Amino acid sequence: MESLISANNNLALWAFVMLAAAAAILIEQRTKLGAKVPGAVIALLIAIAASNFGVVPVDAPVYDAVWGYVVPLAIPLLLFQLNLHALVKESGRLLFLFLISSVGTVLGVFLGFGLLKDYIPELDKIAAIISASYTGGGVNLAAMTAKLQPSPTMISATYVADNLMMACYFFVLIALPASQFVRKFWGSPYQDQNERHRVVEDGDNAAASYWKPKEISLQNIAIALGAAILLVAVAFNLSAFLKGILTVTEETSVVVTMLVGLVTDKYLLLTTLTFLVMLLFPKCTEKLNGSQELGTYCIYLFFVVIGVPASIPLIIDNAPLLFVFTMTVALVNLVVTLFFGKIFRFGIEEITLACNANVGGPTTAAALAIGQGWRDLVGPILVIGTVGYIIGNYIGAMVYAVLGSM
Structure with a gap:
């Protein structure tokens, strides 16, 4: 279906993305709905509605x-005023929980494969690709796709x-972190800390109070x-240079x-370079008023873009069972992480x-932390999440070896 705004109409699409982000911020800060629903959710809903009603395309250069x-x-903008002591403290804890969560991904893949292997073709390859992607990210998805080469239709x-x-x-x-039951059962130290520092006046809401005007x-x-x-x-550029000289082979x-x-x-x-700048010039970065606002606005643009590809008609036409499979993997990942998070006393954040x-x-994890105001967790989750890029392909290869034999 052709969208009202074409994929190559860059100016109109930029206008949509930026206005959708602005609308989400206004609704969050000025309405009763916004006092209960985070702006990130509002941005996602606006994008999903626009995509599914044919206003914007599901894919575009913008x-x-x-x-x-x-x-x-957005990453350096939001790290400039970060508490580096919190980074060191939280990174070790998050690494342990991240690895437990990776086990949840693998268990979800095996469960989904067992339930749907007779209904979805090439599911052994798709399962391996998803296990790599849902441990690391899009980098692993692309790498495993190139390695296993499922049919173009399936991918x-x-x-x-x-x-x-x-x-x-x-x-x-x-x-989840907005639920009072969840917060009471698992604990929510970062949400609690945010609320202690937000003085909400009569007729105001938490978001509006937090983002009061400041001298910039x-x-x-x-x-x-x-x-x-x-x-x-x-x-x-340094990454591209290092990849050119530090090559790996099958024998490595x-x-x-x-x-x-x-x-x-x-x-x-x-992330590392940003931390170095913060260590070398702490007084300069601490005084960069406005960096948090600029970075957060960038993240709202990101939430709009995340919601655009969620096309329900495309799922109904092309991949209803694959949607069930991917959701099974994600939900098992969540249940396992919630279970062990409770045992080891991790907060819901x-x-x-x-x-x-x-x-x-x-x-995306950093975006969630930023959107929820958990600033002390932004740096740690960026560092720890990168581990998934490294181990994701190995997990995918292991899963394919097991499922392929079945």
Whole structure:
């Protein structure tokens, strides 16, 4: 179906993405609905509605630009004023929970395969691809697809199912920390801390109170944006350079391959360089008023783009059972992480971020942390989520070896 705005109408699509983000922020801060529903959910709903009613296309270069430029730019902007002590403290805890969550992904894959193997062709290959993707992210999905080479029809249907599933999963992960029962049962230290620091006046809501106007100068904006884009440029170019000289082959050991993957990952390099700047120039980064607002706005654009590919008609036509399969994997991942998170006394914020880092990758997990105001967890989940890029392909290969023999 042709959309009202064509995929190559870049200006109109940028207008839609930016106005949808603005509408989500206004609704969040000025309405009774916004006091109960996070702005990220509102942005997703606007995008899903526009996509399914044929207003915007499900794929366009503008969306790629948001993924390729806007999201990376948001990372340093939101890390500049981060508490580095919290980064060190939380990274070790999150790594343990992230690995438990990865086990949940594998269990979900085996359950979904057992239920649907007689109904979905090439499910052994699709299951291996999903297990890699839902441990790391899109990088692993592309790598395993190239390795296993399922039919174009099946991989296209899998992408469609994955897009809708991710939008649905985001709703679940955003809704969990908002539930009073969930917060009481698992604990919510970061939500509690945010609420203690938000003084809500009569007639105001928490979001509006948190984002009250502050003194921001033109100099602040110029330095924050300039420093952020410089860090992105250096990190991404350094990643490309290192990948060119640090090559791996089939004979390379697993340990060396993992180390090369870590050293050359562009998001990990970006995060590391940002931390170095913060350590070297702490007084400068602490005074960059406006960087949090700019970075958060970038993340709202990202939430709009996340919701656009969630086309329900495409799922009904092409991949209803694949949607069931991907949702089974995600839900088992969530249940396992919730179960062990409770046993090991993790808060609901850490649990939802570990699930998100597995299924969606570190950038979407960081976006969730930013959208929910858990700023001390942004850096740790970016670092820990990158581990999924490294281990994802090995998990996918292991799953394919087991399922292929069945």
